Amino acid sequence: MSIAKDFIIEQIKSRIADYKEDAKMRTIGKVISVSDGIARISGLSDVSMSEMVEFKSGEDKTSYGVVLNMEEDSVGVVIFGEYTDIKEGNEVMATGRVLEVPVGQSMIGRVVDPLGEALDGKGKIEKKKFYPIEKIAPGVIARQSVNQPLQTGIKAIDAMIPIGRGQRELIIGDRQIGKTTIAIDTIINQKDQNIKCIYVAIGQKESKIAGIVSRLEKHGAMAYTTVILAGASNPASLLYIAPYAGTALAEYFLDQGDDVLIVYDDLSKHAVAYREISLLLRRPPGREAYPGDVFYLHSRLLERACRLSKEYGGGSITALPIIETQAGDVSAYIPTNVISITDGQIYLESDLFYKGNRPAVNAGLSVSRVGSAAQIKAMKKVAGKMRLEAAQYRELAAFAQFGSDLDAETKSKLERGRRLNEILKQGQYSPLSVANQVLIFYALINGFIDDVEVKNVIGFEEGLHKYAEIVGKDVLKQIIQGEFNEDLESNMKMLISDYKATLQ
Amino acid sequence: MKITPKDYAISLLRAIEGKKENEAKVVIENFVGLLARNNDLSKAPGIMDIFSSLWNKENKIIESEITAAKKLDANSLDSLKGFLLELSGAKEVKMIEKVDKDILGGIVVRYDDKVIDMSLRTKIRNLSNSIKT
Secondary structure (H helix, E strand, O other), X not given: OHHHHHHHHHHHHHHHHHOOOOOOEEEEEEEEEEEOOEEEEEEOOOOOOOEEXXXXXXXXXXXXXXXXXXXXXXXXXXXXXXXXXXXOOOEEEEEEEEOEEEEOHHHOOOEEOOOOOEOOOOOOOOOOEEEEOOOOOOOOOOEOOOOOEOOOOOHHHHHHOOOEOOOEOEEEEOOOOOHHHHHHHHHHOOOOOOEEEEEEEEEEOHHHHHHHHHHHHHOOHHHHEEEEEEEOOOOHHHHHHHHHHHHHHHHHHHHOOOEEEEEEEOHHHHHHHHHHHHHHOOOXXXXXXXXXXXXXXXXXXXXXXXXXXXXXXXOEEEEEEEEEOOOOOOOOHHHHHHHHHOOEEEEEOHHHHHHOOOOOEOOOOOEEOOHHHHOOHHHHHHHHHHHHHHHHHHHHHHHHOOOOOOOHHHHHHHHHHHHHHHHHOOOOOOOOOHHHHHHHHHHHHOOOOOXXXXXXXXXXXXXXXXXXXXXXXXXXXXXXXXXXXXXXXXXXXXXXXXXXXXXX | OOOOHHHHHHHHHHHHOOOOHHXXXXXXXXXXXXXXXXXXXXXXXXXXXXXXHHXXXXXXXXXXXXXXXXXXXXXXXXXXXHHHHHHHOOOEEEEEEEEOXXXXXXXXXXXXXXXXXXXXXXXXXXXXXXHHO
């Protein structure tokens, strides 16, 4: 007992010995008014934009804010956290630092708020290193084009809308049709892929986040994931900085040469939070009452996603922003903005969702502008044919609704299309490895599934994966590693026909 | 057009510039007359505030507030004055002394929107914070 006491006393002594105090000149101001999380402050003559300021609201109470507006004789500041203690005439001190958040390996596996405070009750997080939340994105010299795939584990996406490491792929769709699910499945599928994941929840219900975190824990995904949470009950200021704070953490991992996946869920709520702040700061409203710089708000954020060249560390930040549309309206202000910023979008449709095609990816409207460069060879080969089949099926299906007299070729195309549709259906939290995906698609485009009844396709597929897991491990390995050649093709053919033989 | 207190203060400053004391008096009398004619006499306190801060800026005068735990002697005040003149580059320093027992010891110097906090209270608080973390 006394040893512990001595140790503590020793520690305190050494801290006191280390402590250095020097008188510094600081700039101060006075609060003129506080309203709705915004404070107007006089004085503070030489603060800079997005500098942190410190409010002294009581004997030992300090809260922080950040400078967003500078006018002739006042400064507009958004306050983080509680602002009810701050009174008119309170002293405000400039800190001389732009807003920065703690970063580090200790953030992995934690749920934190945008300022790096733990929210999961697992104890305090060590704050050793800080990164500024706003940073200029890497330039042309440091970048490299996307050349490595990021497997989502979702068949419809990996085959038709492939995502590469360093890409920005928007997930867009109405509420409640599986946008978050795609992002979470992707995070779960990054297990053992050497990717760090960051999930930024902006304005989400805390109950939903609790569900997501427990789901991630269940699949062992929290071992490489950080959840940054600015919930629906947090003030707009925290919602506003949340994606930037997440990106700052991603940039820390990037600087270690890691590959990072970051999900912003969702940016429409982020834009709404920024609109709130802007209107309270009396900036003029524009279309849909969003301020003039709402495009820059998202472009500067998503531009920080990148794939660095080898000389610059070779890491990457892949961004999956999510946008919620109202009644499928992709031509609203924020959706069009973010669509034009990103390298493609995954468009989810409620009609498909209610028909039972889940994930409800609309293959026609979804695109990936750069990802196909990063697909593995075998996948590229089968996906090309498969995409064609899917497109033909869509066209024919619309046409065949009116007539019943169809020639044999059309009929067979339709039948195959129906089976393809079944294959593209995939349950939640069940990502599939890319080798298995290639195998099932290969089986489809080569007619192995044509004689399986549509309602049995799902069972057939599950059986094939299980069979391949036991018998065809070498084939699966060959798919991932090698070229797409005749040897591989014959191996796959053999595996599939062997499996079919077991069904008889 | 509405004339703001700031406009009034600036124009008054320009009108007085380089005038001798008795000339300035005439200007000020005229100025008050103008205020009365414009029905703006109620703005006078605001104009005075802005004018004095403009005047101080123009003539490089700073007002400094010095808070100490007990009354400072003339010697230390003098050296403080020298220090402030050097620090701010002003020509003249107006010192306002304040006694506040709560700061325990040391002094707190303020001028414009700058503050140099050398009080014992702040030092103790910082020390206790550094031990806590």
